[in-house]
Amino acid sequence: MTGFQFKYTVAAAVLALIPAMGAAQTLESAQEAYDAGDYQTAFREWRQLAERGDATAQYELGWMYDNGEGVAQDYAEAARWYRMAAEQGDVDAQFSLGAMYDLGEGVQQDYAEAMRWYLKAAEQGDIDAQYNLGNMYAEGSGVARDDAEALRWYRMAAEQGDAEAQGILGMMYENGEGAPRDLAEAERWYLMAAKQGDADSQALLGLMYATGDGVAVDDVTAHMWLSIAALAGQPEALEAKGVVASSMTASAIAEADRRALVCMGSGFQNCD
Incomplete structure (x- = not known):
C-alpha cells in the first residue's frame, strides 16, 4: 500500500465514523436535556x-x-x-x-x-417481560393456562432478583403449582423476597415458622417476620402476629421485637 493509499483509507474510515459519532453525541445531549427536565x-x-x-x-x-x-x-x-x-x-x-x-x-x-x-x-433477558409472561401463563391470558410455563418464566425473573417473582415462586412451590410441592424451595424463595422487603413474602415466611410447614416451628422468628410485614401494611400479618404472640412468653416477644428492629435496621439482611 502506497502512502497515498494509506492516507485515503484512513480518511475514508474516519469519514465513515462521523455519522455514528454525531448520532452518539446527539443521543447524549438529548439524554442530558431530558435529565435536566428540558423535555422540549x-x-x-x-x-x-x-x-x-x-x-x-x-x-x-x-x-x-x-x-x-x-x-x-x-x-x-x-x-x-x-x-x-x-x-x-x-x-x-x-x-x-x-x-x-x-x-x-x-x-x-x-x-x-x-x-x-x-x-x-x-x-x-428483560426481567419485567419474563415476569409478565409468568402472569399470562398463570392467568391464561392470550395463551392456555400453564402453571409449569408460568413457573419457568417466574423463575427466570426471580433468578435475576425480581422480588415479586421470588414471592410468587415461593407460593407456587408451597402449593404445588407448576411443580411438585416443595416446602424447602418455598421457604428459600420467600426468604429471598423477604430480604428485599416484599411484605407478602415476609408474612408467608412468618406463617411457615408459626405452623412448622417445611421448617421447625419457631415462634420468635414467626413473630419477627409477621411484625415486619404488619409494619409494612400487609393486611393479614397483624392478626397472625397476635395469634402467635398469644402462646409466647413476654421475654420471647421482647426477643422477637429486638430481632425485628435489627432486621429492619440492616435492610432485612441480618434477620437470623
Missing part, C-alpha cells in the same frame, strides 16, 4: 434521530408520547414509535409495545400480540 429539547433531538431510523431515539420518543413529556400524551403515537424500535430489536421497546397490547393503550387490546412482544423482550 430532548424531544426535538430524539425526533431528529428517530426519523433517521435510530432505534434508541425511537424508543425514547415513544416513551415521551407514552408519558406526555415534552408533548401531549398520545398512546397511539407512543405505540407507533415503540413498534419502529421494537422491530429493530430494542428490548425496552419490545417490552413497552407488549405492555400496550396487554393494556389496550394506543392499540386494540390483544393478549396474543402482547405475548409475542413480551417473549421477544424476555428472550433478551
Whole structure:
C-alpha cells in the first residue's frame, strides 16, 4: 500500500465514523436535556434521530408520547414509535409495545400480540417481560393456562432478583403449582423476597415458622417476620402476629421485637 493509499483509507474510515459519532453525541445531549427536565429539547433531538431510523431515539420518543413529556400524551403515537424500535430489536421497546397490547393503550387490546412482544423482550433477558409472561401463563391470558410455563418464566425473573417473582415462586412451590410441592424451595424463595422487603413474602415466611410447614416451628422468628410485614401494611400479618404472640412468653416477644428492629435496621439482611 502506497502512502497515498494509506492516507485515503484512513480518511475514508474516519469519514465513515462521523455519522455514528454525531448520532452518539446527539443521543447524549438529548439524554442530558431530558435529565435536566428540558423535555422540549430532548424531544426535538430524539425526533431528529428517530426519523433517521435510530432505534434508541425511537424508543425514547415513544416513551415521551407514552408519558406526555415534552408533548401531549398520545398512546397511539407512543405505540407507533415503540413498534419502529421494537422491530429493530430494542428490548425496552419490545417490552413497552407488549405492555400496550396487554393494556389496550394506543392499540386494540390483544393478549396474543402482547405475548409475542413480551417473549421477544424476555428472550433478551428483560426481567419485567419474563415476569409478565409468568402472569399470562398463570392467568391464561392470550395463551392456555400453564402453571409449569408460568413457573419457568417466574423463575427466570426471580433468578435475576425480581422480588415479586421470588414471592410468587415461593407460593407456587408451597402449593404445588407448576411443580411438585416443595416446602424447602418455598421457604428459600420467600426468604429471598423477604430480604428485599416484599411484605407478602415476609408474612408467608412468618406463617411457615408459626405452623412448622417445611421448617421447625419457631415462634420468635414467626413473630419477627409477621411484625415486619404488619409494619409494612400487609393486611393479614397483624392478626397472625397476635395469634402467635398469644402462646409466647413476654421475654420471647421482647426477643422477637429486638430481632425485628435489627432486621429492619440492616435492610432485612441480618434477620437470623
